[in-house]
Amino acid sequence: MAIYSIKDLEKLSGIKAHTLRIWEKRYNLINPQRTDTNIRYYLDEDLKRLLNIALLNRFGVKISKIAEMSDEDIALQVSFVSDRTNESDTQLDALTISMIEMDEVKFHKIITQKIDQIGFERTMMDVIYPFLDKLSVLWFTGSINVAQENFMANLIKQKIYVAIDQLGVNTSSDQKKVLLYLPEGEIQELSLLFIHYLFRERQFCVVNIGSGNSFDDLRGACEIHHPDYIFTIINEPRHRQSIQDYVNKISDFFSDSIVIFSGFQVIQSNMKSNKNYLIMQSLEDLFTTLNRQELPEMPGESHSRGN
Numbered sequence: 001m002a003i004y005s006i007k008d009l010e011k012l013s014g015i016k017a018h019t020l021r022i023w024e025k026r027y028n029l030i031n032p033q034r035t036d037t038n039i040r041y042y043l044d045e046d047l048k049r050l051l052n053i054a055l056l057n058r059f060g061v062k063i064s065k066i067a068e069m070s071d072e073d074i075a076l077q078v079s080f081v082s083d084r085t086n087e088s089d090t091q092l093d094a095l096t097i098s099m100i101e102m103d104e105v106k107f108h109k110i111i112t113q114k115i116d117q118i119g120f121e122r123t124m125m126d127v128i129y130p131f132l133d134k135l136s137v138l139w140f141t142g143s144i145n146v147a148q149e150n151f152m153a154n155l156i157k158q159k160i161y162v163a164i165d166q167l168g169v170n171t172s173s174d175q176k177k178v179l180l181y182l183p184e185g186e187i188q189e190l191s192l193l194f195i196h197y198l199f200r201e202r203q204f205c206v207v208n209i210g211s212g213n214s215f216d217d218l219r220g221a222c223e224i225h226h227p228d229y230i231f232t233i234i235n236e237p238r239h240r241q242s243i244q245d246y247v248n249k250i251s252d253f254f255s256d257s258i259v260i261f262s263g264f265q266v267i268q269s270n271m272k273s274n275k276n277y278l279i280m281q282s283l284e285d286l287f288t289t290l291n292r293q294e295l296p297e298m299p300g301e302s303h304s305r306g307n
Contacts (some may be wrong), residue, residue: 004042006032012047012096013054014089020050027067029053047100052078055093095131099144099152107155120163121201124194125287128156132190153190160193167200175205176297179227179257181218182211183246188233188263195231195286202290204229219253227257229295234263243269251277258296262286 010017023029030050032040042050052074053066059081066074081090091110098106114123135149178199180192189211200206207225209217222230230250238246243265251259255276262280273279276298280286289295 177205178229
């Protein structure tokens, strides 16, 4: 059972702490527990109730009216509203509730409905990634625990695996090949998995070697597959060499491939695309580039590797 401060409730619900105290005092909407030193704290049930209240209030239901409703009536109204709106904040609230409750059925219903409405890719871009941004903030501030975060991450991975599997395998001999990898110390496997989907959906042959790859690991994979493109994400600081040195080393050695770099460390270094490498400023940047078929190609067809 988790314990939340009023600041945690503010972050999770978007309702200011001052407003929450008014709602407590005037309408008795949530009833905090108190420590021996009289400090407020809240439990899971308080959080779930508040998220539902915040959702209804955002859709025009007055707080005074909500205060008169039973928990069952509130849940019924929330279900009615959630099923009939595409508003992103509502989807984020509903996903947050499914995370707090660790409710796979609720998560599946929300995401499946959204995929039916706008497709898998836009669901990932417009719903899942904003939710993950929110989740990161909540985790760093201690508002959620590791089990809740892992629960949601694994459910999202399952959705991406299913989407990739449904694409089938393109056996065409003239398709471009992209190798995806994460260097040692990087953990963005969920993002790499979605990027796997984006390339695969656009008829690329995708070789995904995952996380924890050393330079020798990458070299070995490239010697086998001779990719047209290499893609990686660098979010964590490089302690043994600068980001620019790492980018130069990879792009220089694998000079017969276009190397695509993304991630916080790359972006904040203000590097520009150069020689045989590209800098992607964001996932949306990659999404747009792929949709417009604007990835450059290396001249010639040689895939030999230097030593």
